[in-house]
Amino acid sequence: MGRFRTERDSDYFKVVDDAINAYTWAAVVKLQERKVVEEVLGPVGQGKEAKLVLARRGDGTYAVLKIFYPVPVRFVKSRYSYLLGDPRFRGLKISDQLHLVETWCRKEFGNLSRAYSAGVRVPRPYGFYRNVLVMQFIGVGRNPAPLLAEVGLEGIDDVDHVFYEVVKNLEKTYVAAGLVHGDLSPFNVLYDGENPWFIDWGSAVRRGHPKELEYLRRDVERVLEFFGNPLPPHELFKRLVERGAWRGRVDVDEEGWLLVGGRRLLE
Numbered sequence: 001m002g003r004f005r006t007e008r009d010s011d012y013f014k015v016v017d018d019a020i021n022a023y024t025w026a027a028v029v030k031l032q033e034r035k036v037v038e039e040v041l042g043p044v045g046q047g048k049e050a051k052l053v054l055a056r057r058g059d060g061t062y063a064v065l066k067i068f069y070p071v072p073v074r075f076v077k078s079r080y081s082y083l084l085g086d087p088r089f090r091g092l093k094i095s096d097q098l099h100l101v102e103t104w105c106r107k108e109f110g111n112l113s114r115a116y117s118a119g120v121r122v123p124r125p126y127g128f129y130r131n132v133l134v135m136q137f138i139g140v141g142r143n144p145a146p147l148l149a150e151v152g153l154e155g156i157d158d159v160d161h162v163f164y165e166v167v168k169n170l171e172k173t174y175v176a177a178g179l180v181h182g183d184l185s186p187f188n189v190l191y192d193g194e195n196p197w198f199i200d201w202g203s204a205v206r207r208g209h210p211k212e213l214e215y216l217r218r219d220v221e222r223v224l225e226f227f228g229n230p231l232p233p234h235e236l237f238k239r240l241v242e243r244g245a246w247r248g249r250v251d252v253d254e255e256g257w258l259l260v261g262g263r264r265l266l267e
């Protein structure tokens with residue numbers, strides 16, 4: 001049996017605003033019935049396309065609900081081009097906006113799961129329903145980890161370590177997961193005080209997408225720029241593309257670097 005609405009819930013939904021309409025509310029209840037989350041706690045973040053809400057899971061750990069606004073033409077314009085050209089969505093009839101927002105949510109969940117399975121440091125995906133994606137909460141207590149863009153280079157303890165971790169995860173995304181993030185920048189990387197976490201996977205494309213190299217180059221440029229270009233973007237881009245073309249065995253060494261033909265990306 002479903003969970004009944006309580007006074008506390010209605011208070012909460014006043015706070016969370018119109019991102020939570022009846023359609024979204026039903027999706028959250030479904031995720032509770034499926035035991036993906038147990039209790040919804042309150043908003044923790046806000047993106048252009050989604051609202052982030054903290055929740056608790058049955059085992060007591062936190063999760064976040066990424067609730068995509070079931071809205072707008074703006075969404076259609078900004079996101080449609082990422083779906084076109086993706087073989088998984090060929091033949092998709094985008095006839096209504098709810099369908100589109102659900103497709104976007106499913107795509108982000110699929111990308112996140114693929115990256116997670118390949119060992120990229122990303123929030124663990126827990127599930128999704130309609131326009132609501134559930135994933136591991138990155139933060140301390142109830143406070144979400146800040147973005148790299150918010151902490152800046154000055155706010156990072158060990159810049160070299162974080163730089164190498166970012167590059168390592170960028171390579172795992174491309175070579176091991178077969179994806180290009182497509183929107184990688186200091187605004188989509190969380191910093192937990194030690195390590196970077198790549199988030200916001202909705203724009204990611206599979207290798208073979210017509211814009212693969214364009215997006216990869218842009219991702220490389222944006223992250224290197226944040227670190228003051230310790231190596232030329234073109235050099236890193238070229239090495240990634242070469243390593244992505246490798247058809248032999250790929251291992252992972254004790255520090256988590258991919259070994260392609262026995263060699264690390266950066267020696």
Ligand SMILES: Nc1ncnc2c1ncn2[C@@H]1O[C@H](COP(=O)(O)OP(=O)(O)OP(=O)(O)O)[C@@H](O)[C@H]1O
Pocket residue numbers: 044045046047048049050051052064066123135136137138139144145147187188199200201202
């Ligand atoms: N797993 C997480 N744990 C903690 N905080 C998170 C998590 N995922 C996202 N956030 C927070 O929520 C914000 C928005 O998330 P995200 O970037 O995925 O949403 P978006 O709407 O797609 O973003 P954008 O504004 O870039 O379009 C992030 O900047 C971050 O502060």
Ligand SMILES: [Mg+2]
Pocket residue numbers: 047187188200
């Ligand atoms: Mg974002």
